[in-house]
Amino acid sequence: MRPLEKINDYKWRLPKSHKQGMRVDGIIYASQDMLPHIIKDKAYEQVANVAFLPGIVKYSLAMPDIHWGYGFCLTEDTKILTSFGFYKTIKDFGEEWESQKLITFDLKQKKPDETSILRFIKLRPKEVFKVITKNGYEIKATGDHPLLTPLGMVPIDKLTVGEKIAIFPFEGVPYQKPSKKIIISEEDIRKTLIKLGRKPNTPKFEIVIRKLRERGLSYLTYNHPKLPYILKIIGFVFGDGSMNFIGKRGDGVLHFSGKPEDLERLRKDIEEIGYTPSPIHFRRVRSWREKNKYYNCYSFYVNASSLVVLLESLGVPRGSKVDKAYRVPNWIFKAPLWQKRLFLASLFGCELRVPHRRLERRGYFNAPVFPMSKREELLKNGEDFLKDITKLLKEFGVRVLYIDKRKRHVNKRGEISWALELVISPKPENLFKLWSKIGFEYNFHRAFVANVAVGYLKLRQKILKEKEEAIKVKIPRLLSKGLSYQKIALQLAGNPLTPRFIIDVCYKLNKGKGVNPRIPFSFPSFQDYLKEATWGLGMSGMVWDKIEKIEKISHQRSVFDFTVSHSDHNFVANNFVVSNCIGGVAATDPDEGGVISPGGVGFDINCGVRLLKTNLTLKDIEGKISKLVDTLYRNVPSGVGSRGEIKVSISELKKLVVEGARWAVRKGFGVEEDLEVCEENGAIEGAVPDYV
Known part of the structure; x- marks a missing residue:
């Protein structure tokens, strides 16, 4: 369907209904002959992008030479984070960019989101810069590529050492192409239905098969486009979800409980696989521990027997998990690492305890604990399930300390159950892998705290590395030159190396004693770091880092970029929050939240203009604007004009x-x-003067 509406032979409207969030219509000035190129290139999406601007007045406008811009770009080895938690180098998106979704940020709501890709761009580079932060993050990009700062998106070549930039510490895992191997077939689903007591050729049997076929779920392979969503849903059902057949008719129902914002994300994923979840319901529930205490409970349901049958065929337990024997489904162990991450991150979003600092040791966290309950007769099965989780964690380099049988509980019926706990090593390098590679799905709060904790651990790691280098390299070298302790301290002192620390190390090294680097007493507590690092960033998961080095580098190969559909036009590249290419012509009203724009990108010959600031105020120029504009027009060259100083022949x-x-x-x-x-x-190559 053509998105543009004809106004006349040279004027076309892009209605604001084209994309949710557009504030005004778009207008494109182009002839009928130019229109097919604009539509084929989807260049009109740039007009839509500009129509999202706050305070925009009347229209988003595009001239006849509308195109996708010249692009600020990233080097080919830049890692791009997707919404499924895997990363690929930007160059590798060339074949599959249209089917990918990226992590992005709603800068108004200050929350993470996801976005589709509208355009994949490959260009010859201009000047390329390398930026290194205090915490060791690094990115290579063209000088005009904007990074997110407290002042908004600022081009790299306008940044200076010491300035803050936004980092998203979660790294994810590398992408591996899934195989075409079948996980379950329609025959497996039929076997599940027979096991459930349903007979072939009866409505209850055949309707399930038909519903799964309609959704493309009657068989699953590792490369099935809906499998990532199913893995996340399975992880949640193993945690804070449940499923069963209920009522006289034996309807299949799935139940999910949690916080509203987390449940909304889960509802969207259920819709992605073709099912319709109920709205989120709220009720007050009495605490089973304290009779006079109530808490808020949010939940939703999915009434879908076919989905229950599908998940049971995949090895998901049905009914009360305390009373059921189950293991991590065997097929998950054969999945690529990024798919295993989806299952674990969703399960951990329900059950793994939130990152919590150790009160007695600055710079350390308590051991994360994954709890589960089992009937006494099923304790061995519960331990086996936790061993399965341990096996999966090992693939991410995450080490488990032990499994603990911690607490005995007897219910009103006299049934005995035990609380089992999987205790994960709290060593900083272990937690860094856990939170930066796996993280949390369907739990904004835990994901937020884990991201900040990764930034905190990264800072700790950097300081210890600097101290270790001083102890093992810098101080011994200066001691060998015969310098006094005071002179060495004077030469090396600076954060985190205090004069007292340096003199103490000199003394111990001269005495042949070993020295282990430790974080200084001045190292911030986690709460202090969280407050400062997330100032103005809300619970987005981003943290502020500082630029330590900017340098121009030689780079002759192609550079790449995206245009994304999200109205805030950003994505995550090498953990940096970067802008993408947008552009257009628009007038905005400051009283409605608009801005003074330094120029559009990607539409006309003035793409690269920048603002020139004067000391004039509104009061200075009121009543003189027409004269001021006329004077500027007379004195500032604009357009090609009709005459010039240079005379050339026709051949020249x-x-x-x-x-x-x-x-x-x-x-x-x-x-x-x-x-x-x-x-x-x-x-531009290919010019033929005789055609003019």
Whole structure:
């Protein structure tokens, strides 16, 4: 369906109904002949992007040369984080970018979100810079590529050492292409139905098969597009969800409980696989421990026998999990690492305790605990399930300490159950892997705290590394030169190396004693770090880091970028929160939240303009605006004009058209460096003067 509506032969409307969130219609000025190229290239999406701007007035406008821009880009080895928690280098998106969704951030709500990709861009590089942060994060990109700062998106070549930039510490795991191997077939589903007592060729049997076929779920392979969502849903059912057949008719029902914002994300994923969840319900529930205490309970249901049958076929327990023997389904162990992560992260979002600092040791956290309850006669099965989780964690490099049988409980019927706990090693390097590689799904709060904790551990690691280098390399080298302790301290002192620390190390090394690096007493507590690192970022999971080094580097290979559909136009690259290419022409009203724009990107010849600030105030120019504009027009060159100082023959004019800016440089009207900052180096190949 053509998205553009004809106004006249040279004017086309993109209605604001084209994309949810557009504040105004878009207008494109183009002839009928140009229209197919605009539609094929989906360049009209740039007009839609601009229509999201706060305070935009009347229309988002595009001139006849509408295109996707010249692009600020990233080097080919940049790791891009997707919404499924895996990363790929940006170059590797070339074949599959249309089917991928990326992590993005709603900068108004200050929450993580996901976005589809509208455009994959590959260009020749201009100047390329490398940025390194205090915590050791690194990115290589063109100088005009914006990074998120407290002042908004700022191009790299406008940033300076010491400035804050936003980092998303979660790293995820590398992408591995899933196989076509079948996990379950329709025959397996039929066997499950027979096991449940349903007979072939009866409505209760055949309707389930038909419903699964309609949703493309009558068989599953590892590369099935809906499997990632199913893995997350399975992880939740193993945790805070349940499923069973209920009532006289034996309807299949799934129940999910949690916090409203987490349940909304889960509801969307259930819709992705073709099912309709109920709205979220609220009720007050009395505590079983304290009779006079109540708590808020949010939940929703999915009434779908076919989904219950599908999940049971995949090895998901039905009914009360305390009373059931179950293990991690065997097929999950054969999945790529990123798919295993989806299952674990969803399960941990329900059950793994939130990161919590150790009160007695600054810079450390308590051991994370994964609890589960089992009837006394099923204790061995519960331990086996936790051993399965241990086996999966090992693939991520995460070490488990032990499984503990901790607490005995007897219910009103006299049935005995035990609380089992899987205790994960609290060593900083172990927690870093747990929270940066696996993390949490369906739990905004735990994901937020874990992300901040990763940033905290990264800072701790950096300080200890600097101290270790001082102890093992810098101080011994200066001691060997015969320098006094005081002179060495004077030369090396600086955060985190205090003079007292340096003198103490000098003394111990000279005495042949060993020295282990420790974090300084001045190292912030986790709560202090959280407060400072997330200031203005809400619970997005982003943290502030500081630029330690910016340098221009040589890079001759192609560079890449995306345009994404989210209205805030950002994604995560090498843990940096970066902007993508948008552009357009728009007028905005400051009283409605609008901004003064330094120029659109990707539409007209003024793509690269920047604002010039004067000291004039509104009071200074009131009543003089017309005269001011006329004066600027007379004195500032604009357009090609009708006359000029340079005279050329027809044959020379043809050379000029073909060579472009290089002709001007060759004639002495410019220098070679000018070409480096011109679009297409000053000339687009293929010009034929005789066609003009």
